[in-house]
Amino acid sequence: MLKLLILFYATVSALATVAIPTATLFGFALVARPVRMPGRLLNRWSFLRDRTASRVENLINEAEGALDGMGVQHPTQWGEAELKVWDLAERGRRVVSVSLLLLCLTTIGTGALLTTLVEHRWDMALEIWLPSYAFLLLTACYVQLDLVAVRRGRSPAYAQWAAVSTLVACQTQADDCQATSVTTAELGRNVKRLSAALITYAQFGVSHEPGPRAALLAQCAGMSQQLEGAFVASLRDRSKVTMLAQHIVHLIEALGRQEPLSMVPSAECAPAASVPVEGPVPWRMVMAHFLAFLTGLGLIAGSRALGLSADYLILLAPLIYLVVQTPYLTTGRIPIALRHLPRLTAPIPEPASENEVRNSSSDGSATSVRPLLPTPQRND
Structure with missing residues (x-):
């Protein structure tokens, strides 16, 4: 039973390794140049075409009923062809996204089952769950990219x-x-x-x-x-x-x-x-995040290859942080949170007008230092 489970996990993991990163890279290409015709493959089946026509007809009937209820005149044409195209495109997008998500969840579930059946559970978890969750992140990225690509292409x-x-x-x-x-x-x-x-x-x-x-x-x-x-x-x-x-x-x-x-x-x-x-899509920022992700995986793999324990990883945390930030520096896209650090300084006063400057100089009042924290007001 364990051998069959290992064989099944190896097959599913290999399929996910090929399919999910390829789909994600394909999604980046579609966002950059939306030339895809989504839903064309589904349009070849007659029962799907009939179901799409029924859904579009029901939507138009609801819109006509809404206009009748408000006393507004109907448009001369509803653009049924465009509505059918969008319905097929949305259905095709969901089929691909759900298929990749099921493949990812199957990989995670099989890896979790294998982890419970072996002795070295921590090592198995690092070798199985880490790639599985990477597949999950890539799948979520692909779903968002595909949504943007479908909206642009159609x-x-x-x-x-x-x-x-x-x-x-x-x-x-x-x-x-x-x-x-x-x-x-x-x-x-x-x-x-x-x-x-x-x-x-x-x-x-x-x-x-x-x-x-x-x-x-x-x-x-x-x-x-x-x-x-x-x-x-x-x-x-x-x-x-x-x-x-x-x-x-x-x-x-x-x-x-x-x-x-x-x-x-x-x-x-x-x-x-x-x-x-x-x-436009911030390609350099996307590439920086991807390189930082790969850098983090490389650090984890290198620490495990050297046999370092978790205590040494805590001591090397500043070095790990600097190494992970290297892709941002090389691509010229530093995260906003690091570019603009908060400063505990007093706000810069607005420049006063000439009339205020003259009045203050004639009164002879000295400029008071503005405190950093607001002083509490007393209720007399």
Whole structure:
């Protein structure tokens, strides 16, 4: 039984060693250049296509019912093709992520079972659990990378799906019997997600040329401001949710006609300086973290090879800390916590105006030293 378990662990561990790091590196490539067509493999099965069509139809029916309940006119077209694309992309992303997570958990569970069946449990735990938890961290990193890659690669479908989902949340908030603090928070999250989807669509959905991209960013930022303003107005008067729904319907129609520059009038476009652009991936910081992780593993392996006990590791803690910080220094990306250390100094006083300086000099008052800690006030 033990031999079979060891053979099974060796097979699963080898598969995880190949699959999980490869998927993580592939995820970095997809984030840098989102060219993947997620969900294309799932689209080959007819039952999955039928299920996707049913889910999209149910979502559109819910949105139409929400608009009927609020008395808002339906959009001329819902963009069913984009909604199906997003549903397939999300399903494909979840299948890959769950498969890697199950592989990682199987490796950890088998290693834990082996650890309980051998005599040298501490040595076995170091040899088995450490790589297993490294696989878990890499899997979590891949899930986040894949999410960003899917949203960038399918940004038009992501914007359509976020808009329709926000319409359903509007209907719940407009209903007197269903509106609660939970529905208000849910509507706020949907509006925030829709704004983020619009910015992603402006950056990656149409063109990478600076001219069209800047114009589309201004349009999407203007629409985001209108959505946020309507949401804030609904917090004062809940009947203003219909205004938010009207903005979303206009957005869906503009995306359906493939006229994204007609979302808001040109006079209401946000200036280019105020557009919240998604920043680039800090590749040097990512590489520094990865090298620091490898450096830590190398130190642990070297200490075990030299036969050092835990007491010596405690004495070598400052040296280990300096060695782990070496990748940050070589890549030129020092962590913010180390770059800006807290200082216990008095705050710098603001420069006084000329009138205050003249008044103080005429009164002849001496400048008093400002204490570092605030003095307690006495209540007379």
